[in-house]
Amino acid sequence: MMGSASARLAGVIGWPVAHSMSPLLHDYWLREHGVNGAYLLLPVLREKLSVALESLQATGFCGVNVTVPHKVASFAVAHELDELALATGAVNLVLFRDGRLLGRNTDALGLQASLEESLGPAALRGSSVAILGAGGAARATVLACDKMQAATIRVFNRRAERAEFLVTAMRPHIHAELYACAWADWPRAAKGIFLLVNTTSGGMKGAEPLDFNLDGLPFGACVCDIVYNPLKTKLLEGARARGHRSVDGLGMLMHQAVPAFEAFYGVKPRVTPALRAELERALSHVG
Ligand code: ATR
Numbered sequence: 001m002m003g004s005a006s007a008r009l010a011g012v013i014g015w016p017v018a019h020s021m022s023p024l025l026h027d028y029w030l031r032e033h034g035v036n037g038a039y040l041l042l043p044v045l046r047e048k049l050s051v052a053l054e055s056l057q058a059t060g061f062c063g064v065n066v067t068v069p070h071k072v073a074s075f076a077v078a079h080e081l082d083e084l085a086l087a088t089g090a091v092n093l094v095l096f097r098d099g100r101l102l103g104r105n106t107d108a109l110g111l112q113a114s115l116e117e118s119l120g121p122a123a124l125r126g127s128s129v130a131i132l133g134a135g136g137a138a139r140a141t142v143l144a145c146d147k148m149q150a151a152t153i154r155v156f157n158r159r160a161e162r163a164e165f166l167v168t169a170m171r172p173h174i175h176a177e178l179y180a181c182a183w184a185d186w187p188r189a190a191k192g193i194f195l196l197v198n199t200t201s202g203g204m205k206g207a208e209p210l211d212f213n214l215d216g217l218p219f220g221a222c223v224c225d226i227v228y229n230p231l232k233t234k235l236l237e238g239a240r241a242r243g244h245r246s247v248d249g250l251g252m253l254m255h256q257a258v259p260a261f262e263a264f265y266g267v268k269p270r271v272t273p274a275l276r277a278e279l280e281r282a283l284s285h286v287g
Helices: 022-033 046-058 071-077 085-086 106-120 136-147 159-172 183-192 234-241 249-267 273-286
Strands: 007-012 037-043 065-066 095-097 100-104 128-132 152-159 177-182 195-198 222-225 245-247
Touching: 007 022, 007 046, 007 249, 007 273, 022 037, 022 249, 022 273, 037 249, 046 071, 046 085, 046 095, 046 106, 065 136, 065 249, 071 095, 071 245, 085 106, 085 136, 085 159, 095 249, 106 152, 106 159, 106 249, 128 136, 136 152, 136 222, 152 159, 152 183, 159 177, 195 234, 222 234, 234 245, 249 273
Parallel strands: 007 037, 007 065, 128 152, 128 195, 152 177, 195 222, 222 245
Antiparallel strands: 065 095, 095 100
């Protein structure tokens, strides 16, 4: 953290928030660019969201990132929403401008940048994608894959009705053909899939494991897991063992922070191998 009386202030609100990697990321860029700014961990209880946003705005913060459990509630309290926030129904960045709360969602841009970096900008054009999960992260993934011109997107969820709900809500926002699928439909659908993305919390540290079998996925297909703690999830290890190309969750984490840093501090930062190495080191200590 650099800091002085005129430092630009930002941070991340969530509960719990102590585990967040965002301060490490933003501090790295603050140092790299010599910005007079600070980025703080801000623990905020679910029922204190509105009062916290008001107070942070009143104390001169320029904005905050938003994490669990506030992403949907921030959508509801924002005065203005960008197109990606509207399409996902969730906000991960709130900017304070002239007494107003501007709600944005940078998760889709972050995943798109990560997939483009790992697989190439045209990798998904005309292809078929499968998404596991039907929460906010799945919605951001639908948008990212649609922007990369996937032809077909299939959303698989344990509770099939939640996948149906997502598909109905998102169809008007995208070009790709979008289908809801039950978990049990996977073996039949697998053979046409080019990219599988896990957006569930299954496999995350402290959460239930993801019980999912990659059998049937074609040899040339790619597997992406947006979970980054642990970085080597069981799903990705299984994918690598079968010879699939894989994309881990760190790319999305780094890239979703780029527009936030730029909005807070006025400098567009770069995602570099050195930044990835710093985050990998930190994750290996978190265990
Ligand atoms: P987010 O908004 O971060 O995506 P969420 O709204 O809590 O999170 O959604 C979590 C998703 O992960 C859901 O799709 C959930 O499936 P259900 O709707 O059937 O509960 C899915 N999920 C969580 N743990 C899972 C597990 N162990 N296996 C499969 N799916 C899981």
